[in-house]
Amino acid sequence: xxxxxxxxxxxxxxxxxxxxxxxxxxxxxxxxxxxxxxxxxxxxxxxxxxxxxxxxxxxxxxxxxxxxxxxxxxxxxxxxxxxxxxxxxxxxxxxxxxxxxxxxxxxxxxxxxxxxxxxxxxxxxxxxxxxxxxxxxxxxxxxxxxxxxxxxxxxxxxxxxxxxxxxxxxxxxxxxxxxxxxxxxxxxxxxxxxxxxxxxxxxxxxxxxxxxxxxxxxxxxxxxxxxxxxxxxxxxxxxxxxxxxxxxxxxxxxxxxxxxxxxxxxxxxxxxxxxxxxxxxxxxxxxxxxxxxxxxxxxxxxxxxxxxxxxxxxxxxxxxxxxxxxxxxxxxxxxxxxxxxxxxxxxxxxxxxxxxxxxxxxxxxxxxxxxxxxxxxxxxxxxxxxxxxxxxxxxxxxxxxxxxxxxxxxxxxxxxxxxxx
Numbered sequence: 236x237x238x239x240x241x242x243x244x245x246x247x248x249x250x251x252x253x254x255x256x257x258x259x260x261x262x263x264x265x266x267x268x269x270x271x272x273x274x275x276x277x278x279x280x281x282x283x284x285x286x287x288x289x290x291x292x293x294x295x296x297x298x299x300x301x302x303x304x305x306x307x308x309x310x311x312x313x314x315x316x317x318x319x320x321x322x323x324x325x326x327x328x329x330x331x332x333x334x335x336x337x338x339x340x341x342x343x344x345x346x347x348x349x350x351x352x353x354x355x356x357x358x359x360x361x362x363x364x365x366x367x368x369x370x371x372x373x374x375x376x377x378x379x380x381x382x383x384x385x386x387x388x389x390x391x392x393x394x395x396x397x398x399x400x401x402x403x404x405x406x407x408x409x410x411x412x413x414x415x416x417x418x419x420x421x422x423x424x425x426x427x428x429x430x431x432x433x434x435x436x437x438x439x440x441x442x443x444x445x446x447x448x449x450x451x452x453x454x455x456x457x458x459x460x461x462x463x464x465x466x467x468x469x470x471x472x473x474x475x476x477x478x479x480x481x482x483x484x485x486x487x488x489x490x491x492x493x494x495x496x497x498x499x500x501x502x503x504x505x506x507x508x509x510x511x512x513x514x515x516x517x518x519x520x521x522x523x524x525x526x527x528x529x530x531x532x533x534x535x536x537x538x539x540x541x542x543x544x545x546x547x548x549x550x551x552x553x554x555x556x557x558x559x560x561x562x563x564x565x566x567x568x569x570x571x572x573x574x575x576x577x578x579x580x581x582x583x584x585x586x587x588x589x590x591x592x593x594x595x596x597x598x599x600x601x602x603x604x605x606x607x608x609x610x611x612x613x614x615x616x617x618x619x620x621x622x623x624x625x626x627x628x629x630x631x632x633x634x635x636x637x638x639x640x641x642x643x644x645x646x647x648x649x650x651x652x653x654x655x656x
Contacts, residue, residue, distance in 0.1 A: 237637055239271040241338060244299070245327060245356060246346035249285035250278055251296050252522055256347050257282070258552045259372050259412070261297050262436035263346070266628040268298030270636075276301035277330070279323040279352060280310040283494060284460050286520055304330070314390070320351055328359055335363050342639065344368045345406075349375050350397035357405045366643045368635075369402060370433075371420070372412040373549035399423055407639050413571045415548045431635050434571070435555035436628040439620045442559035444531040447612070449605040452483045453534035455598065458526050459553060461492035464545045467502055470537060472591035473598065475509035480595075482602050486515040487529055530560045534608060535601045538566040539594065542587030546570055555623040558582070558615035563601050563608040565594075575622055579607075581614040 244264060248257040260276070267274050276299050281290060293302035304326045310319045334340060343360045345353045347370060360367050375395030400423075403409060408429040409420045421427035455474075459465055467488075474486055492499050506515050521529070530536065536557040540546045546569035554572070557564040558581070565583045566572055578584040583597050601608050621627075 237633075237640060239273060240341035240636060240640070242267060242272050242274045242342045242344060243331070243334070243340055244274060244276045244344045244346055245279070245348065245353070246276060247279045247282055247348065247352065248346075249281045249283070249290055250276070250301050250303070251291060251294055252289035253282065253285040256372065257285070259370075259435070260346055262438070262552070262625070262628070263344075263370065263410075263433075264299045265297035265438070266436055266625055266632055269625065270629055270633060272636075274299035275334075277327055278303045279327070279348075280305065280316075280319050281308060283310065283312065284492075286491070286493065289520065289522065317351070317390075324352075324355055327356060331356065331359060331365075332363070335365065340365050342366050342368065342636070344370055344410075345402075346370050347372055347375075348398070349391075349394045350402065351394050353398065353402055354405070357402060361405060364643075366407040366639050367405065368408045368410055368639065369406040370410040371416050373416075374544045375399070407642065408635060410635070413548060413550045414574065415570060419548075429638070431631065433628060433631050433635075434575075435550050435552045435623050436625060437552070437555040437559045437619055437623045439559045439616070439624045442527070442530070442556055442619075443616075444560055444562075446609065447534050447562060450534070452485055453602055453608075454532060455484055455486045455535045455537060456489070456529055456533035457487070457537045458489040458529065460490050461495075461499060461502065464540050464543060466539060466541045466588075468505055469589070469591050470539060470594060471502065471505050471509060471511065471515075473594035474511055474515070476591055476595035477599055477602070478509070478511060478514065480599070482599060484514065484598075484602055486511070487533070488515060488517045489519075489521055489526060489529060491520045530557070530562065533562055535598060536560070536562050536564045537598075538564050539585060539589070540567045540569050540587075542567075542569055546587065555619055559619040559623070561612045561616040563612045564615055565597055565601070575618055576615070579611065581618045582611060 246260055248260050264274050276296060278301055287308050290308050292306055292308060304323050310316060343365050357367055375398060403420055403424045408431060410431050410433050411417050411420060412434060417430055417432050421430045424430060461467055506512055538551055538554040538557055550571050554564060554566055567585045567587050569587050576582040576584060585593060585597055
């Protein structure tokens with residue numbers, strides 16, 4: 236058995252509120268703190284996905300203390316972000332030496348970082364005798380998304396390639412969210428040993444809601460960042476088909492895309508063009524607690540993704556939360572979805588890149604049948620409890636931490652007083 240460890244998480248995220256990688260970070264950290272470990276989060280800079288009004292330079296996150304290491308929420312974009320990275324790395328290198336000298340760091344976890352973000356600090360950790368874990372939840376670089384957002388630079392895919400070429404060999408273990416990434420990093424590492432599959436993590440108790448009511452006008456909910464892996468325009472066209480069929484529904488679309496305001500403008504124009512303005516609400520970005528309220532009041536949850544690099548490599552945390560809620564989830568057959576779910580049993584599963592007509596037909600089934608929604612939603616919650624609940628993550632992480640620390644102790648790089656009989 237291990238004594239509680241002193242763990243440093245190095246990441247890029249919108250803290251304390253945010254989407255995407257921030258949600259995975261939160262649940263990962265919570266599983267570690269519930270095991271009794273002390274976790275500190277060192278944030279290189281924000282992702283720029285969540286609004287600055289929802290971020291703070293330092294605070295607490297699911298039992299861990301976090302701080303933006305540069306003491307500011309401001310960051311550069313495109314090539315200017317490199318200056319932010321280099322300054323942040325200098326600060327973290329200084330702090331790693333000082334913190335390890337004072338209190339001894341037992342483990343450093345690099346959360347979905349690329350070569351420039353992680354490699355120098357991994358070398359430093361190794362020189363200090365600190366074991367490291369890399370955590371990944373999708374591909375580093377998605378070509379389609381990079382072309383559409385004015386933050387890209389030719390150096391960034393090279394940075395991602397270098398990370399895959401050199402960082403896996405330095406890490407003591409790699410934690411991945413999907414079997415695609417598990418196979419990828421086993422191949423890059425030359426062995427499947429210590430490449431650990433940790434699927435999405437959700438607190439099923441926190442997402443447990445009363446059974447939905449059978450109402451005349453069901454609510455369809457989308458909550459996300461309006462990024463390209465999610466086919467928002469196709470979803471809107473499907474709603475237009477349902478409207479023309481005379482289906483009764485209300486649509487709520489939570490979130491925003493601060494990096495691509497032109498797309499948001501086009502989405503709103505598409506809603507108006509399809510005569511959906513009276514049926515679709517767009518409140519913008521809302522805090523996590525408000526998202527849960529909306530899920531509780533919803534009848535159908537949309538977790539639809541296009542086929543592509545991100546979709547095949549990741550596994551949506553939003554989907555696991557939707558399943559845990561007991562509401563019927565409509566999702567796409569991408570990545571590991573079919574590994575856990577069955578169509579019309581635990582979710583409504585569309586083929587990747589489904590047409591508006593196919594999406595409309597599937598949503599329409601849910602709108603027409605309260606019994607189908609209840610049955611599929613209940614089965615989906617059982618899947619979440621079986622595979623994605625915090626209890627599952629804690630069991631996986633307990634074994635991972637024990638193996639990682641024991642290996643370091645055996646090689647003489649970690650003193651034996653970190654374990655007890």
